[in-house]
Amino acid sequence: MISLSDIPVRSRFQVYAPMAVMAAALSTAPWWLPAIGLYQYLGIEIAIWMIFALGFNLLFGYAGLHSFGHGAYLGIGAYAFGLFQQNVAVSLWGGLAAGILAAGLAGAIVGAFISHRRGIYYALLTIAFGQVFWFTSMKLYGVTGGEDGLLGIPRPPLTLFGLEYALRSNVALFYLAAFFLLATVLLMWRLVNSPFGRVLQAIRQNETRARFAGYEVWRFKWAAFVISAMFAGLAGGLFAMAQQSAYPDVMSLHQSGLIVMMVLVGGGLVSFWGPVLGVILYFVARDVLGGLTETWLLWYGMMFMAMVMLRPEGLAGMIHLGWKRLGGASEKPVILLAEKA
């Protein structure tokens, strides 16, 4: 069976083929989405959730830290983006930076409290902090607009090298989100294969051994939390632009549960691509199944239960198995270094 950390270096094809497929799918999406009866806004949503999911899986899959309150950082990113537009300046880069930094700061504070904990205590604390942020967004009326949230958040134009592109259309905003998604994929791929990322995975496997190898474990857990909160903040900033608003529901426990479900169903515990697959599966269920029946969430929930019980490796694990049956995947890892020798 595959696992997240077993094959450290794959063949170039294995590394770059999925990335190329993804880039091709994204760059052509505005053409084929309407062609298969879907709509442009869906592309934006999917890209945003993929960024959120990839960042979340650094924590959930790679570090093995079970955060069940991660919606909070998506919401903080969304609010920070909106507040920046409304109180500082109408600026895309400023707003996104505000979203990333605000979520990172919240993550840094929460991370400091929880990174010495493990297991159920860790999970419970993440939920508790998530609820604190959600509650604050409801009650801090003067800042957040209470239950209504921040309305009328503009989509600032993209300024790049003195040029300006309007992002008012969903297609334009989609391309921006797709760009950030591809950047997230590349960054995350580097990150999980960097020394920092490998130590993180070692800590997941055996915390005691990692300490005896000389690593200050809680700092790595803290850093993973902060980084993953920052990606959530980026996703939140884009979400505020997409919805042109930010409201408490964005950071609700429901959102936190959704991201866990997506990542698990997709196979985030065994594959880098798990979160991406999970997001696709969810939105296919919502928009295709949802078109057929009102009760789609029930079916999705049952599929989630079946997955957890029968195939905890998720969709990525099933694809790997199918690929292997076809003779495509070798049992032994293909080592890039061997090519040099």
Add this chain to the structure above:
Amino acid sequence: MAFFEARNLHKRFGSRVVLENISLAFERGQVSGIMGPNGAGKTTCFHVLTGLHQPDRGEIELEGKSISGLSPQRIATLGVSRSFQIMNLFDDSVVIENVMLALPEFRTRRLSFLGGVFDDTKLVDAATDVLDQVGLAARAWEKATSLSYGERRALEIGVALAARPKILFLDEPTSGLGSEATRNLAALVRRLREHYTIVMIEHDMRFLFELADRISVIHWGQVIAEGTPAELQANKWVRRSALGEAALA
């Protein structure tokens, strides 16, 4: 003063006293052995010496500097390395990564967020060197779980060696090994003793008496006898125990 010294260590769990006034001294370049019956407190003693448990009382010094109260990760970075009685590896990772993660040059790169690992020939070469020493170079790119029991024990030692320690603590390295694997391990320890200070807990008396320069016997959380293998063979405590008989045979 000895290279590594522990004085008057006390440790109890609740009302259960596990270490009672233990003092040990390990000299540089020597192989020191620790023996004693099951439940005597040997592993607990290692846990205290390497920082996993804090002693209730007592002092621990490495090269004359106190290391009592430091965390395992601090003590590890000061040059104290250990293996575990119950195997403790990164099972999802390949063999070479288990070793790589313990290399000091990997540790200094721990905050590299974008750098490479497996395409870094310096790291790979250093780790391969270590694997060579424990006879696992050929299995470098296989998953740690695919190793046989004996190979996993060898990897345990490899991981401890990778840190290039000043002193190496091995908790029952022969446990569960067949006679051939035990012979290989003895040869390995003989090679290692040229470069390292070694302390090992062992139940296999033949193995221990053959390799150790000095041996301490722990019973009921106390050191009840100490000396060279020859001195211990004459000791009535050791003679009386079934363990001693085996070694004398």
